[in-house]
Amino acid sequence: MAHEDRIRREVPPAQLLEAAPDAMLVTDEGGIIVYVNEEAEKLFGYAREELLGRLVEELVPEARRGGHAGHRQRFAGSPHARPMGLALNITGRRKDGSEFPADIKLSPLPTPSGLLVTAAVRDITAQQEAAERLRTYARHLEQLQAALTQKNRELEQRNRELEQFAYVSSHDLQEPLRKIVAFGDRLTERCGEQLDERGRDYLGRMQSAARRMQLLINDLLEYSRLTTRARAFERVDLRLAAQVTLSDLEVMIERTGGRVELGELETIDADPVQVRQLLQNLIGNALKFSRQGVPPLVRVWGRGAPGDLYEIHVEDNGIGIDPKYVERIFTVFERLNPREKYEGTGIGLAICKKIAERHGGGIVVQSQPGRGSTFVVTLPAKQR
Amino acid sequence: MSISKSKRPITILYADDDADDQLLVKEALEEARLLNDLRFVNDGEELMEYLYRRGEYADPARSPRPGLILLDLNMPRKNGREALAEIKKDPNLRRIPIVVLTTSKAEEDIYRSYDLGVNSFVSKPVNFSGMTAVMKALGTYWFEIVELPYEQESSDERASDPRPLD
Numbered sequence: 001m002a003h004e005d006r007i008r009r010e011v012p013p014a015q016l017l018e019a020a021p022d023a024m025l026v027t028d029e030g031g032i033i034v035y036v037n038e039e040a041e042k043l044f045g046y047a048r049e050e051l052l053g054r055l056v057e058e059l060v061p062e063a064r065r066g067g068h069a070g071h072r073q074r075f076a077g078s079p080h081a082r083p084m085g086l087a088l089n090i091t092g093r094r095k096d097g098s099e100f101p102a103d104i105k106l107s108p109l110p111t112p113s114g115l116l117v118t119a120a121v122r123d124i125t126a127q128q129e130a131a132e133r134l135r136t137y138a139r140h141l142e143q144l145q146a147a148l149t150q151k152n153r154e155l156e157q158r159n160r161e162l163e164q165f166a167y168v169s170s171h172d173l174q175e176p177l178r179k180i181v182a183f184g185d186r187l188t189e190r191c192g193e194q195l196d197e198r199g200r201d202y203l204g205r206m207q208s209a210a211r212r213m214q215l216l217i218n219d220l221l222e223y224s225r226l227t228t229r230a231r232a233f234e235r236v237d238l239r240l241a242a243q244v245t246l247s248d249l250e251v252m253i254e255r256t257g258g259r260v261e262l263g264e265l266e267t268i269d270a271d272p273v274q275v276r277q278l279l280q281n282l283i284g285n286a287l288k289f290s291r292q293g294v295p296p297l298v299r300v301w302g303r304g305a306p307g308d309l310y311e312i313h314v315e316d317n318g319i320g321i322d323p324k325y326v327e328r329i330f331t332v333f334e335r336l337n338p339r340e341k342y343e344g345t346g347i348g349l350a351i352c353k354k355i356a357e358r359h360g361g362g363i364v365v366q367s368q369p370g371r372g373s374t375f376v377v378t379l380p381a382k383q384r
Numbered sequence: 385m386s387i388s389k390s391k392r393p394i395t396i397l398y399a400d401d402d403a404d405d406q407l408l409v410k411e412a413l414e415e416a417r418l419l420n421d422l423r424f425v426n427d428g429e430e431l432m433e434y435l436y437r438r439g440e441y442a443d444p445a446r447s448p449r450p451g452l453i454l455l456d457l458n459m460p461r462k463n464g465r466e467a468l469a470e471i472k473k474d475p476n477l478r479r480i481p482i483v484v485l486t487t488s489k490a491e492e493d494i495y496r497s498y499d500l501g502v503n504s505f506v507s508k509p510v511n512f513s514g515m516t517a518v519m520k521a522l523g524t525y526w527f528e529i530v531e532l533p534y535e536q537e538s539s540d541e542r543a544s545d546p547r548p549l550d
Contacts, residue, residue, distance in 0.1 A: 185512035
């Protein structure tokens with residue numbers, strides 16, 4: 001038979017095909033197997049002798065044989081190399097009847113006695129399983145991401161509600177408190193004489209507590225306004241903003257006998273009102289927390305930082321902060337020093353922190369107790 | 385002080401639903417020694433009824449035309465913003481100076497009130513001496529410093545005149 005001759009005379013050097021990592025099969029134009037390598041024996045579970053002389057369709061599942069024969073005939077009609085990975089969804093069938101997904105590369109091999117076709121076949125079960133696993137992971141990740149996005153939206157919403165609540169409640173709390181203070185004033189003025197000294201003392205304490213509560217509520221309102229009444233970002237000349245702040249703080253600078261030096265400060269994207277508030281609080285603190293007998297010296301300067309950030313430094317020579325408190329000072333109404341010595345409700349730095357964070361930045365402090373503090377606010381130079 | 389050219393004390397009409405504030409304003413006026421005729425309405429509806437002389441305000445002798453309106457913004461039925469808009473749209477009422485007196489310090493309230501033609505916007509002071517100072521300042525400003533158009537107040541004329549007030 002012609003194919004038996006070809007087996008002997010026209011097959012490519014066997015060593016070459018044996019070296020291939022894939023199962024190699026050579027067929028003649030009629031689809032008769034004329035050569036197989038060892039990988040092909042292993043892949044299909046046949047001994048070499050069992051395969052030679054058989055129709056190649058015997059290596060695909062019965063249901064697909066007709067289709068495969070059609071493919072083969074079309075290939076013989078216009079032979080061209082067909083690379084692997086074209087996802088033709090080829091299925092191989094082993095001797096034991098089990099099936100496996102396969103990728104196949106076909107190459108025409110003209111010989112003097114007719115066209116042969118070389119087929120390299122690769123079992124892609126592992127590949128497909130890996131791909132399926134990847135798809136599963138991807139689906140899982142998508143679900144997780146969707147869940148996270150949803151959670152995030154909920155948190156943002158919750159946050160907005162809380163801020164709105166803080167705003168509304170502090171606004172509404174002011175109302176009755178104003179009456180308490182006003183009628184307390186009337187009571188003191190009109191009926192104070194009728195009270196004994198102890199009664200007037202009680203009244204005085206109530207009045208000063210009510211006034212203090214007014215301050216606290218005002219500050220709370222201001223704090224919640226940072227987000228509920230925020231403005232859009234625009235180009236802000238920090239030097240100009242600092243100069244305006246200094247003129248606002250003129251009285252305080254005079255009273256403390258302090259000096260504020262402005263270094264280099266550039267223009268960044270920011271909320272102009274909040275930047276002034278930030279500078280006012282930081283410079284105000286630097287002037288306020290001065291050492292006994294040492295006139296405050298405050299330096300304000302800026303510099304670019306990696307990642308298109310801009311740092312604003314506010315340095316003072318004041319009382320400094322014990323390192324163990326540096327986290328707490330940024331909390332609302334947190335105070336380290338007695339009210340009698342340093343006035344204020346303790347909201348200033350919490351406001352600074354919130355402003356920095358709203359701009360996508362942060363604030364830190366470096367301090368040596370008894371020598372001074374430096375507050376560093378890092379803000380993005382450009383806002384998207 | 386606080387006596388108009390016709391030698392009758394100028395009427396101040398204060399629109400506020402808050403009885404405490406009505407009392408505080410009354411006492412603050414006394415404390416500021418302003419002898420004005422102070423009258424109260426409790427919301428924007430009542431304010432408009434007074435100004436248009438409707439219902440219980442029909443008698444001009446008992447409900448004289450105010451020379452100054454103090455207006456709270458947040459009131460039931462008709463709020464201060466709506467009343468302000470109506471008054472400033474009415475050619476017979478819009479010359480009456482209106483001072484908003486409110487707890488609101490919200491920017492949008494300030495803008496909106498001036499856009500509607502309010503003459504001054506004052507935040508309610510947080511203590512009584514602040515309230516007295518505001519009343520004293522308003523009295524000095526509106527009744528001593530500025531010239532206001534002379535509004536004739538004759539009941540005979542008004543009886544034959546279908547327009548509100550004058």
